[in-house]
Amino acid sequence: MSDEFENAVGAALPRDVLVVEDSLIIALDIEEMIKELGVASVRVESSVAGALGAITNRQPDFAIVDYNLGEETSAPVARKLSARGVSFVLATGQSNTLGGIEDLGALAILVKPFAPHDIERVLKANGSG
Numbered sequence: 001m002s003d004e005f006e007n008a009v010g011a012a013l014p015r016d017v018l019v020v021e022d023s024l025i026i027a028l029d030i031e032e033m034i035k036e037l038g039v040a041s042v043r044v045e046s047s048v049a050g051a052l053g054a055i056t057n058r059q060p061d062f063a064i065v066d067y068n069l070g071e072e073t074s075a076p077v078a079r080k081l082s083a084r085g086v087s088f089v090l091a092t093g094q095s096n097t098l099g100g101i102e103d104l105g106a107l108a109i110l111v112k113p114f115a116p117h118d119i120e121r122v123l124k125a126n127g128s129g
Helices: 002-011 024-036 048-057 075-083 095-104 116-126
Strands: 016-020 041-045 062-066 087-092 108-111
Touching: 016 024, 016 048, 024 041, 024 062, 024 116, 041 048, 048 075, 062 075, 062 116, 075 087, 075 095, 087 116, 108 116
Parallel strands: 016 041, 016 062, 062 087, 087 108
Antiparallel strands: none
């Protein structure tokens, strides 16, 4: 019975999630939250170049993308995900950037700090099975 439940829960989740986050501690935290939900593959990139390469190499089913990546923004990553039809959310710790990122095609904006239930909500709402 528990196997059937786990399969049913897993069916509502994306199989491959790309996390783009420049803070190692936050990236590991998000990766752990996603894995605990039962997502099969979680890939983490910390830069725009790394994320663009990861998308080209293997298109994810879903992405969680930090908007501010050190000296650069993830706008090019958001545009590439949108162009390929990949659902994603943007994460930010700076509420003053919200106005500029709403036009990038994200399904939602997660304001840091966010909790495991926030990750679960966006993954289940937008999972592709």
